[in-house]
Amino acid sequence: MITAALAEAERMNVSVCISIVDAAAWPVAFMRMEGTILGAIDIANKKARTAVLFQMDSADFAEIAHPNAHAYTLENTNGGLISFGGGLVLKDAEGTVVGAIGVSGASTADDIAIATVASRVLIA
Structure with a gap:
């Protein structure tokens, strides 16, 4: 997955960090x-x-954690x-759920695209 994420980031001409955690949120690769x-x-x-702690993509988490949502400030929990x-x-x-991947360093849309490409390696 790291290799796939790196290749996609290079193809997009962006630099990012890639973090992979297991189902218990412990680091596996970075x-x-x-x-x-x-x-x-x-x-x-x-x-x-x-993503792994709430078993939802972080973009979906944003829908419940924004200022007008029912779980505003939830991002302040769990460290x-x-x-x-x-x-x-x-x-x-x-x-x-076996884990999660996080990508950061480019635009949010690019981070999501890179993480999506990398996640497909797990399914393949």
Whole structure:
């Protein structure tokens, strides 16, 4: 998945951090591309943690955690979460959550696109 994410980021001409966690939110793999802003390290990790802890993509988490939603400030729990896109839940062929991937450093849309390409490796 890291290799696929790196290839897609290079194809898009962006630099990102890629974080992969297991189903318990423990780190499994991490990569920071040369030139990626340092702040993206923590954000990529939190995107992955948010996705797996709540079993929803971080973009969907944003729908319940914004100021007018029913769970505003939820991102302040669990040691800090992220309420914008770039974290995707990873499921096996049976639909069981096996982890998550978080990508940060480019635009939110690009982060999501890179994470999506990388997540397809798990399904293949």
